[in-house]
Amino acid sequence: MTSNAHPLQSLLAYARAHRPQIRLAVLYSVLNKFFDILPEVLIGAAVDVVVRGEQSFLARKILVNVGITDTWQQLLLLGALNVAVWGGESLFEYLLELKWRGLAQDIQHQLRLDTYAHVQKLELTFFENQRTGALMSILNEDINQIERFVNGGATQIIQVLCSSLMVSAVFFALQPGIALIALLPIPLILFGAFWFQKRLAPRYTAVREAAGDVSARLNNNLLGLATIKAYTTEDFESEHIRQASDAYRGANARAIRLSSAITPVIRMAILAGFTATLVYGGWLTLHGRLEVGAYSVLVFLTQRLLWPMTRLAEVADMYQRSMAATARALGLLGTPIRIRYDEGQHFAPQQARAALRFENLGFAYAEQPTLQNISLDIAAGQTVAFVGSTGSGKSTLVKLLLRFYEPQQGRILFDGRAIAELNLQDLRRAIGYVAQDSFLTDGTIAENIAYGTPGASDAQIRAAAAQAECLEFIERLPLGFATRVGERGQKLSGGQRQRLALARAILKNPPLLILDEATSAVDNETEAAIQRSLAIVSRGRTTLVIAHRLSTVRQADAIHLLERGRIVESGRHEELLARGGAYAALWRLQTGEA
CATH class of the missing domain: 1.20.1560.10 (ABC transporter type 1, transmembrane domain)
Structure with a gap:
């Protein structure tokens, strides 16, 4: 044709x-x-x-x-x-x-x-x-x-x-x-x-x-x-x-x-x-x-x-x-596929360590630079947070890691191999992704938790829901796990949808877990529940957290502050506060301190 x-x-x-x-x-x-x-x-x-x-x-x-x-x-x-x-x-x-x-x-x-x-x-x-x-x-x-x-x-x-x-x-x-x-x-x-x-x-x-x-x-x-x-x-x-x-x-x-x-x-x-x-x-x-x-x-x-x-x-x-x-x-x-699904080296997703390396990464939407010269290492099992103002490039970094886009400069390594050389489906099977506005299919709660994990048993679905602190609201529903959530989950609250999305990622049990603004649009109670769940599921698992609220990433092993596509500060929460720089100023702004 x-x-x-x-x-x-x-x-x-x-x-x-x-x-x-x-x-x-x-x-x-x-x-x-x-x-x-x-x-x-x-x-x-x-x-x-x-x-x-x-x-x-x-x-x-x-x-x-x-x-x-x-x-x-x-x-x-x-x-x-x-x-x-x-x-x-x-x-x-x-x-x-x-x-x-x-x-x-x-x-x-x-x-x-x-x-x-x-x-x-x-x-x-x-x-x-x-x-x-x-x-x-x-x-x-x-x-x-x-x-x-x-x-x-x-x-x-x-x-x-x-x-x-x-x-x-x-x-x-x-x-x-x-x-x-x-x-x-x-x-x-x-x-x-x-x-x-x-x-x-x-x-x-x-x-x-x-x-x-x-x-x-x-x-x-x-x-x-x-x-x-x-x-x-x-x-x-x-x-x-x-x-x-x-x-x-x-x-x-x-x-x-x-x-x-x-x-x-x-x-x-x-x-x-x-x-x-x-x-x-x-x-x-x-x-x-x-x-x-x-x-x-x-x-x-x-x-x-x-x-x-x-x-x-x-x-x-x-x-x-x-x-x-x-x-x-x-x-x-006939539209050409620029990022191929059926090419690249296969690997066993569940056996990956998920050690990450970003080498001189650069990306721009049209003529507007979004990421510039990003270079850092993330050890396997670490919980790392990326914070910064809207448009600083935090979510773009994750999208490049998932290969939604290809970088114009540099590369990303996953367990020492460039992700462009890996099989795309294997790469994405190794990643659990929870976005700010998570997609729910018009099916039951059980089907949405098991989305992406075919063959999951009822016991596994229930265990994932428990870890995401979903059981309380699910069991109050007339049909429990058999309750249909409606188109895009419209029968549930925003917080309930986010907890189901987290349960879905937990059930997948990926070596790498990504939360992209997952708590930015939920109430304090839901945020606290997600934080408790995250503290459990991130153990021994590489976890990337994209956040606006600094309070949600205080316990991270490393926090990177991005401004205009560049990493301007890095360190643990206490270290960054002690430096008195941009991160400390942002913390004072969010906590209401003078």
Whole structure:
């Protein structure tokens, strides 16, 4: 799938694993169309039999050798053939529907899974320039649009092509002169369809982009509904939604104005071909140059050939919508992964010592330096704290350690090996991470504690909850560990969510534990509980604590104060206070001392 390839080429390349099924679906569509045009031929033969009797084309050319010359017997034979034809058409209609719909579901399902799995592997830098709602629009509506095209549009294109070829063959066999007249509008119809498609493509791209804007705005507002209510900005945000929806409506209107013109243009071309067949074929029949049955066949087949082409408007519309959706979905799937999951040296996470070394580390978001020349060693089993004002680089240091980002300068060593050379999944399995706003899945309390530790027993989950001091509030709930926490844990308080996040990290039992502002948004009671838990679980385990409140890191083996991306002071709590520097000033500020 190259970036400059046509979206249809990219879609076919992506679906190469389904090619045997696609070939079978195409075969069913062709056979269905073959049986679909035969009734018109049988009608013409029946008219010929009724009008000419034993001198009919069927009797003279086909049945004379088998002795069926009686008119009634010919009609009975045509009736039997009609039943067989309708049976064949119905059978292949069922098979093609079954196959195409199954293919559409399979491709939709696989594409959504592949795209979501790919998005999960992208580095955080990618998401800084993306909106969640826009990504959701691609993963949901765009992929659904591709499914609709495979389900309905693909078979329509195949059948229009097949009917054109098959009917043309019958026309030229019966009356080449009429064939040329009847088929004359087809190039004009196809040219018009492609002309419209070319101009529809950018309009439907704009429609998909506008749909992503609407989805992004809705997602943002639903997540911030409490703030919207608190500041009574419902009307203000409703106006934002109206503007986004109006832009989407406008983009759709521009596409609709053009797509709606396709059908009338095609109808005029069809009218010319059908009228020519009707009038000129009738003139030839009146003058004995064309048999009545053949004339009937041509009239019926002209309608069978040309009128389905009115659906080209619908197909072209669906095609352009799906190609715009395909370009977005496969474009997202083709986004390069800069930090690979499947590379690097494997190691046993539970056997790691988690000794850390930062060598001349530097990092910047865009043009703004965040970390500059950070160098320090952290021995295995130590509890080390990083403190400082907002924007000093504390959390960035942790994100580099987790390889959410890659440093622009220097490197980080884990047990003496550069983390860029280690297998990324093994590295992250060796780390327990508790963030300020920890993610909880919409499952039970037990499922959230065991998140990331598949196969954990009930006893292990309960023990982890006890160490995180969660048992008291869990056992007060009606269903205990089976209580569902709601989307993002909204049924729990902030402190309860943080304790569950800590229990999750404890159950994982990692060699390295990271608390990134884990107590900054909780009450004093929860902070004290987390501190008691931390004092227990950090024993013999490398622990990094990112904190604003200095009171939470007093017992750390080492405290590093960061300012503007640099370590300006290091030492134990008492040592730093004795120096009377920036740390001591910050301590006096937080404790209310003069």
